[in-house]
Amino acid sequence: MTEAIAPEVHVMDVQTAYGIPLRVLAVPAGVAGPNRFRAPADRAYALVEFYDRRYPRCGAHGQFTGAYYDVPSVLDTRDGLNLHGGVQSWTVDAETMGAVRRWLSDLLDSGALDAPRPRG
Structure with missing residues (x-):
């Protein structure tokens, strides 16, 4: 199955501590993601x-x-993240979320994404 994705969208694959392979997409403002959510x-x-x-x-x-x-x-976020309360396996542990946060910070530092920094 082929799915068009805008070239501005950044992709990271991770595996949670629970063994769940997740794909994380960073979708710039004004660009549609694969599910057509649009910032x-x-x-x-x-x-x-x-x-x-x-x-x-x-x-x-x-x-x-x-x-x-x-x-x-x-x-x-400083801990893990529950992506969907009804699906137990859709919880991202703190270590994996740390990797996602570092990846997003790198994208921001490189200018690949434009977003305000957290207040804390």
């Missing part, structure tokens, strides 16, 4: 979307977990 052009930050790669039949990135966050909110 409006007048917003100053990108969105982060999470996909479960165990389900390739759902799309090229896997099954969308229903979880999308603005970059500053993800950078503000």
Whole structure:
């Protein structure tokens, strides 16, 4: 299954401490992600979307977990992140979230994403 994705979208694959392979997308403001969520052009930050790669039949990135966050909110997290309360395996542990935060910070530092930094 081929799925078009804007070239501005950044992709990171991780595996949680629970063994769940996830794909994380950083979608710039004003660009549509694979699920057509769109950060409006007048917003100053990108969105982060999470996909479960165990389900390739759902799309090229896997099954969308229903979880999308603005970059500053993800950078503000200090622990793990529960992506969907109804699916126990869709919990990202603190160590994996740390890797996601470092990746997003690198994208911001390189100018690949434009987003305000967290206040804390």
